[in-house]
Amino acid sequence: MAFAPGTDIVSQIIYAASLMLFVVFMLYGQRIQFYVMIREVENSLRKLKVIKEKGRKTAIETIKEIGKPETDPTSKVDRYLEYFTISPQSMDPAGIVYKLDHILDVRDNRLKDEVKLIAPASDEVQVFNLENTLEAAMALNFIYRIVRHFYIQGKKTLNMYIILQLQMILPLVMKEAEAYANALEAFAFGQPIGDGVGPLIAARLMQGYETRRVPKDCVVATLPFEGRTALVLKARGPGGNVGKPGDAVKELIEENKGKIAMVIMIDAGLKLEGEKVGEVAEGIGAAIGGPGVDAFKIEEVVVKYKIPLNAIIVREDIGDAVSPMRKEIADSVDNVLERMRNVVNERTKEGDKIIIVGVGNTIGVGQ
Amino acid sequence: MSKNSSDISNKISRYLQIIVFAVLALSFIALIFGVEAYLMGNGTVAIYLILIGALSMGLAVYVLYQSRKRVEKLKTEDTKVMTTIECRKCKTKDLREFERGDFVFKELGKCDKCEENKIITAIYKEIKNKEKPFTI
Numbered sequence: 205m206a207f208a209p210g211t212d213i214v215s216q217i218i219y220a221a222s223l224m225l226f227v228v229f230m231l232y233g234q235r236i237q238f239y240v241m242i243r244e245v246e247n248s249l250r251k252l253k254v255i256k257e258k259g260r261k262t263a264i265e266t267i268k269e270i271g272k273p274e275t276d277p278t279s280k281v282d283r284y285l286e287y288f289t290i291s292p293q294s295m296d297p298a299g300i301v302y303k304l305d306h307i308l309d310v311r312d313n314r315l316k317d318e319v320k321l322i323a324p325a326s327d328e329v330q331v332f333n334l335e336n337t338l339e340a341a342m343a344l345n346f347i348y349r350i351v352r353h354f355y356i357q358g359k360k361t362l363n364m365y366i367i368l369q370l371q372m373i374l375p376l377v378m379k380e381a382e383a384y385a386n387a388l389e390a391f392a393f394g395q396p397i398g399d400g401v402g403p404l405i406a407a408r409l410m411q412g413y414e415t416r417r418v419p420k421d422c423v424v425a426t427l428p429f430e431g432r433t434a435l436v437l438k439a440r441g442p443g444g445n446v447g448k449p450g451d452a453v454k455e456l457i458e459e460n461k462g463k464i465a466m467v468i469m470i471d472a473g474l475k476l477e478g479e480k481v482g483e484v485a486e487g488i489g490a491a492i493g494g495p496g497v498d499a500f501k502i503e504e505v506v507v508k509y510k511i512p513l514n515a516i517i518v519r520e521d522i523g524d525a526v527s528p529m530r531k532e533i534a535d536s537v538d539n540v541l542e543r544m545r546n547v548v549n550e551r552t553k554e555g556d557k558i559i560i561v562g563v564g565n566t567i568g569v570g571q
Numbered sequence: 572m573s574k575n576s577s578d579i580s581n582k583i584s585r586y587l588q589i590i591v592f593a594v595l596a597l598s599f600i601a602l603i604f605g606v607e608a609y610l611m612g613n614g615t616v617a618i619y620l621i622l623i624g625a626l627s628m629g630l631a632v633y634v635l636y637q638s639r640k641r642v643e644k645l646k647t648e649d650t651k652v653m654t655t656i657e658c659r660k661c662k663t664k665d666l667r668e669f670e671r672g673d674f675v676f677k678e679l680g681k682c683d684k685c686e687e688n689k690i691i692t693a694i695y696k697e698i699k700n701k702e703k704p705f706t707i
Contacts, residue, residue: 247641386650393671395652396694407676442674478705528652528696568694570676 271323332443386527396568406438406562441566450501462509465556473517482532491515598627
């Protein structure tokens with residue numbers, strides 16, 4: 205039997221093979237595509253596992269080095285990495301902010317107590333840094349578990365759409381995981397991170413002035429700024445700490461009976477693709493990330509006393525925000541100070557009192 | 572410090588390496604036999620042997636290249652973190668690699684020139700491979 209007009213056996217075989225290929229691709233094309241996608245996800249998952257294991261190893265080694273535990277901390281670290289937090293019920297959203305605030309406080313205290321138990325020889329700054337290190341390892345562990353879950357689910361059910369969704373978001377997930385891996389090293393060594401640009405600017409202003417502690421884990425200095433009195437606020441460093449600027453701003457405003465001409469918040473802001481790292485931008489509103497509790501408290505108090513709320517941000521992406529501070533970000537400090545001077549001179553009068561808040565993680569930045 | 576960030580056991584599997592090198596050796600032998608068969612005038616055998624040799628050699632090299640690429644992908648970026656130390660009085664500036672315990676605005680020992688305390692003014696990382704700019 206001849207498949208094609210050619211007479212020699214080689215042409216016949218080639219023709220038959222191409223027909224077979226056509227049929228195979230028609231019937232199993234999607235399946236082949238599925239296996240290609242599975243392989244891509246598998247490679248990323250393997251990389252995630254390496255990153256996660258490296259994070260766990262770094263955390264354990266840092267605890268052994270700094271905390272000098274008497275027993276091997278590995279099992280305790282593994283238990284720590286599996287901790288979870290259940291967010292408050294939101295069926296009746298009234299009062300949810302304070303419920304969330306309470307849960308976050310309990311979580312924070314619990315994690316710090318655990319760190320003190322795992323690493324008994326560590327001082328206060330090291331406890332903060334170790335907590336941050338373990339939180340980064342926890343985040344990596346969480347990302348790995350979620351990706352693995354969807355990968356196995358997709359493979360078990362042979363559901364192309366689960367794998368397709370996973371494959372579509374994987375570049376972003378991998379970027380975030382790599383950022384946490386870098387953050388972990390920064391936290392372990394106590395290096396300033398990109399998110400610390402706010403506290404860095406506040407600390408620069410505070411230099412040479414006396415500071416006092418305000419709740420929770422924040423410091424404030426009173427100093428002259430362009431003929432005004434500035435209350436400069438930041439989280440207490442150099443340990444990895446974001447403090448609770450919401451409570452601190454509320455207390456400062458209440459202390460001054462609402463006679464504050466302006467609140468300026470300086471923070472790291474997420475940049476869009478195509479924008480330069482370290483670019484400075486001005487705006488209005490509460491420049492603070494996180495779960496939203498601090499932003500809520502600040503907005504509440506400024507609304508109560510009708511105080512204008514200004515924001516200055518330094519643009520950076522998520523990777524820059526949690527990894528050791530880039531030179532471009534460190535160099536943006538003078539630019540931010542210049543913008544701040546302009547805002548203060550244009551929007552307030554001499555003799556006024558203003559609050560300047562350096563928002564972010566103050567790891568590696570003193571005061 | 573952060574230099575050992577890519578020191579993870581992500582080398583190419585030893586078994587894979589043995590298989591790849593065995594295939595390479597066999598394909599090389601097949602090529603030699605192919606040439607020999609051609610010289611002896613056995614054209615059909617020569618073509619088959621050379622074809623098999625070249626194909627398996629190409630396949631072995633491709634597998635090796637792919638596994639190297641995978642290992643490269645698994646490596647994470649190394650970063651060098653620098654500490655800038657300044658003397659506020661005489662404005663001398665030193666740059667050294669970050670050491671554990673450094674933090675911005677930490678006071679260090681006395682300045683060699685003016686006896687004033689030196690201070691850490693910046694800690695930042697240097698990026699080796701900067702992102703490709705998109706000019707649009």
